Amino acid sequence: MCMANKISFLDDLNPSQQAAVAYNGGPSLVIAGAGSGKTRVLTYKIAYLLQSGIPAHTILALTFTNKAAREMKERIAGLVGYQTARYLWMGTFHSIFRRMLQAEADKLGYTHGFSIYDTPDSKSLVKSIIKEKQLDTKVYTVGAVLGRISSAKNNLISPRAYSQNPDLQKYDYQQRMSRMGELYAEYVRRCKQANAMDFDDLLYNTNLLFRDYPEVLRKYQEMFNYILVDEYQDTNFAQYLIIKKLAEKHQCICVVGDDAQSIYSFRGANIQNILRFQETYPDSRVFKLEQNYRSTQNIVDAANSIIAANKAQIPKHVFSEKEKGELIHLSSCFTDQEEASLVGQNIAQLHRRKDIAYNQIAVLYRTNSQSRVLEDSMRKYGIPYRIYGGQAFYQRKEIKDALAYLRLVVNIQDNEALKRIINVPARGIGETTIAKLEESARLHETGIWDVLGDPLKYNVAINSGTAGKLDAFRKLICGFQEMHSTLDAYELTESIIKLSGLAADAMKDKSNEGLSRYDNLQELLNSVHEFTERQLRDGIEQITLEDFLGEVALITDQDEDNGTEEKVTLMTIHASKGLEFNTVFIVGMEEGLFPSSFSETVSEIEEERRLFYVAVTRAEERCYISFAKSRFRNGKTNFSTASRFISDIDDRYLDDTPHKQHNLSGNRFFRDDLEAHQWWGNSGTDESVVPASPQRKTVKVGTSYLKTDEKQTVQHPDFPEGCTVRHGVFGIGTVIRCYRENDSDKIEVDFADKGKKHLLLKFARLERID
DNA sequence: TGACCGCGTCTTTTT
DNA sequence: GACGCGGTCA
Numbered sequence: 085m086c087m088a089n090k091i092s093f094l095d096d097l098n099p100s101q102q103a104a105v106a107y108n109g110g111p112s113l114v115i116a117g118a119g120s121g122k123t124r125v126l127t128y129k130i131a132y133l134l135q136s137g138i139p140a141h142t143i144l145a146l147t148f149t150n151k152a153a154r155e156m157k158e159r160i161a162g163l164v165g166y167q168t169a170r171y172l173w174m175g176t177f178h179s180i181f182r183r184m185l186q187a188e189a190d191k192l193g194y195t196h197g198f199s200i201y202d203t204p205d206s207k208s209l210v211k212s213i214i215k216e217k218q219l220d221t222k223v224y225t226v227g228a229v230l231g232r233i234s235s236a237k238n239n240l241i242s243p244r245a246y247s248q249n250p251d252l253q254k255y256d257y258q259q260r261m262s263r264m265g266e267l268y269a270e271y272v273r274r275c276k277q278a279n280a281m282d283f284d285d286l287l288y289n290t291n292l293l294f295r296d297y298p299e300v301l302r303k304y305q306e307m308f309n310y311i312l313v314d315e316y317q318d319t320n321f322a323q324y325l326i327i328k329k330l331a332e333k334h335q336c337i338c339v340v341g342d343d344a345q346s347i348y349s350f351r352g353a354n355i356q357n358i359l360r361f362q363e364t365y366p367d368s369r370v371f372k373l374e375q376n377y378r379s380t381q382n383i384v385d386a387a388n389s390i391i392a393a394n395k396a397q398i399p400k401h402v403f404s405e406k407e408k409g410e411l412i413h414l415s416s417c418f419t420d421q422e423e424a425s426l427v428g429q430n431i432a433q434l435h436r437r438k439d440i441a442y443n444q445i446a447v448l449y450r451t452n453s454q455s456r457v458l459e460d461s462m463r464k465y466g467i468p469y470r471i472y473g474g475q476a477f478y479q480r481k482e483i484k485d486a487l488a489y490l491r492l493v494v495n496i497q498d499n500e501a502l503k504r505i506i507n508v509p510a511r512g513i514g515e516t517t518i519a520k521l522e523e524s525a526r527l528h529e530t531g532i533w534d535v536l537g538d539p540l541k542y543n544v545a546i547n548s549g550t551a552g553k554l555d556a557f558r559k560l561i562c563g564f565q566e567m568h569s570t571l572d573a574y575e576l577t578e579s580i581i582k583l584s585g586l587a588a589d590a591m592k593d594k595s596n597e598g599l600s601r602y603d604n605l606q607e608l609l610n611s612v613h614e615f616t617e618r619q620l621r622d623g624i625e626q627i628t629l630e631d632f633l634g635e636v637a638l639i640t641d642q643d644e645d646n647g648t649e650e651k652v653t654l655m656t657i658h659a660s661k662g663l664e665f666n667t668v669f670i671v672g673m674e675e676g677l678f679p680s681s682f683s684e685t686v687s688e689i690e691e692e693r694r695l696f697y698v699a700v701t702r703a704e705e706r707c708y709i710s711f712a713k714s715r716f717r718n719g720k721t722n723f724s725t726a727s728r729f730i731s732d733i734d735d736r737y738l739d740d741t742p743h744k745q746h747n748l749s750g751n752r753f754f755r756d757d758l759e760a761h762q763w764w765g766n767s768g769t770d771e772s773v774v775p776a777s778p779q780r781k782t783v784k785v786g787t788s789y790l791k792t793d794e795k796q797t798v799q800h801p802d803f804p805e806g807c808t809v810r811h812g813v814f815g816i817g818t819v820i821r822c823y824r825e826n827d828s829d830k831i832e833v834d835f836a837d838k839g840k841k842h843l844l845l846k847f848a849r850l851e852r853i854d
Numbered sequence: 855t856g857a858c859c860g861c862g863t864c865t866t867t868t869t
Numbered sequence: 870g871a872c873g874c875g876g877t878c879a
Contacts, residue, residue, distance in 0.1 A: 203868085517855095718865060
């Protein structure tokens with residue numbers, strides 16, 4: 085790349101962005117207000133570093149999601165060329181340090197193939213421990229125990245330190261959980277024995293590694309010439325320390341964040357990390373990005389008026405030079421259903437009358453459970469939509485089962501994986517037997533697999549029939565282990581799906597659900613294939629099953645591509661962080677829901693307020709806020725009042741729909757309910773797009789709308805019937821049809837070599853070639 | 855052992 | 870509304 089190029093891309097930035105990008109004199113903190121081009125600055129900064137000759141493999145960039153990393157890498161490649169950007173260390177904290185830990189696993193007493201316990205695995209283990217210790221499960225709830233363990237790890241408190249800490253002991257005593265320290269120690273011990281790390285361990289153990297192996301720390305310190313961290317306001321102590329350690333030598337670190345958007349304290353994030361950056365790095369410089377390029381003035385000003393109610397923050401003034409734009413639309417409804425209906429109506433109107441693309445519209449809510457009614461409404465009004473935070477592909481039962489087989493083959497000590505699949509598909513090994521095995525393993529301080537190898541030696545009281553079944557299972561797994569040494573990841577996965585009986589089990593089930601299970605297993609195979617290809621592309625030569633499992637464990641549905649599909653997005657506000665939409669609907673603005681009834685202290689309320697701020701600032705041109713006086717929650721109807729946050733918004737930025745006649749500040753019920761239907765202010769009713777009056781009772785048949793039994797054929801613009809496509813694994817084929825089933829778009833393709841296949845459209849990565 | 859039913863409980867946000 | 874648990878029956 086030539087110098088002219090370098091200058092030209094700095095020209096794309098405003099002066100404060102330029103300053104932040106070009107500064108290279110030591111640690112820097114970029115306070116990036118909402119919509120101020122934060123990603124742009126990071127992208128350009130990395131491109132700039134690459135152009136000034138810093139090799140890609142010496143730059144570490146930590147992002148909040150894998151998707152963000154992928155997209156940023158692509159953009160950088162667009163600026164400096166793929167070859168230059170190829171070897172960047174870019175990913176989430178969890179995925180980057182998983183890789184590092186994998187390379188150094190033996191130092192910490194793990195093997196290369198260590199498992200990663202996801203939340204259900206951790207829960208299952210905690211449950212076993214609570215049971216074994218015969219503690220009161222009402223006091224020692226799995227969630228509470230795991231929460232305590234997690235925050236201990238996030239704050240780098242070892243089990244020993246935990247038991248010796250008087251404050252923690254006092255707290256636990258007050259919570260009637262005096263044996264918490266003991267549970268923590270046992271949990272850690274058992275994870276270790278299973279050669280498994282949970283999510284928090286990935287950070288905790290990285291710190292251990294750096295603390296106990298100075299030469300390892302030194303190696304990475306020297307390796308990374310430059311460290312960049314995105315969303316720094318959402319880092320926790322463990323992450324803070326990792327960064328601090330790594331940056332110690334070169335002091336070349338740039339963190340980007342916005343204290344006003346810190347919304348992850350429940351996960352241990354500590355807003356102090358960003359507030360005290362200058363104390364940590366005394367020679368640092370601060371850059372502020374205050375011009376918002378995303379939203380209209382009204383939206384920015386309204387958001388400012390919201391956040392002004394918080395005390396703890398870095399002073400800044402976010403402004404917009406776009407047009408004033410529409411006021412924020414506020415509306416009150418009787419019920420959650422009515423609220424959902426009105427959102428649906430309004431989306432239909434915006435789409436038809438203002439030509440707003442569906443994928444430029446998002447509906448945001450506080451909790452996932454709110455998606456239900458909205459989904460119902462989207463269907464009612466025929467609006468294409470997509471929900472984030474539903475069941476991600478890798479969370480599906482059949483996928484997790486298959487992955488558990490793989491996990492066990494790679495790490496035979498993985499007790500949670502073993503327990504999961506020992507009787508899947510059903511082979512007559514029941515709860516009682518598993519409990520016996522587990523108990524025996526615990527008494528002998530060994531893994532279940534060892535007990536399985538010689539039940540007699542470990543005094544497991546089982547009859548000969550059961551012993552036979554156990555042995556058959558053991559042989560099955562041993563067979564897979566042997567294959568592991570000769571087959572590649574793809575072939576092994578294929579064999580396991582077949583020989584374990586998972587495929588046959590799914591096939592046996594002739595219902596749609598069974599078929600879809602089978603398709604999903606096929607899709608898993610595809611993803612193994614895609615993974616290996618992607619790794620090859622990124623210059624990684626040796627691709628192992630271990631790598632695949634490690635990556636997969638850290639994939640979330642946030643990482644899925646939303647693609648270019650014309651669909652309205654439904655997601656939690658948390659999930660919307662970093663995204664932007666032309667029009668945003670924020671629903672459920674009620675006391676007890678938003679702010680959540682869990683938030684009591686001032687700082688908790690402030691975090692909820694920041695969350696509201698995040699929600700509003702997602703909008704470019706239009707923002708609709710609504711609340712319902714009654715809401716069906718937890719199986720019953722609850723009544724509530726408008727959120728206090730609504731009254732934080734300066735009246736100037738709100739349209740004068742009925743709310744102004746209501747007394748919001750008193751949080752009372754509104755009096756003139758009759759006007760509530762005529763919300764959204766400016767536009768009258770558009771009878772042409774409203775298929776049913778929202779007040780009319782809709783006939784709802786159970787929850788069947790979630791599991792449509794019929795396969796509804798749909799037209800897909802990219803893949804019309806009869807077109808020719810190429811698939812990474814199956815080769816060339818002809819499209820038979822596209823259809824919707826169980827809420828996902830599928831495609832049926834007749835492949836020349838492999839015959840007819842049903843594929844999930846969003847995962848299949850088909851390439852049209854005719 | 856496994857499928858099924860009814861009961862009680864909990865319910866935020868996620869790597 | 871969803872899920873886990875305990876009990877019952879084949």
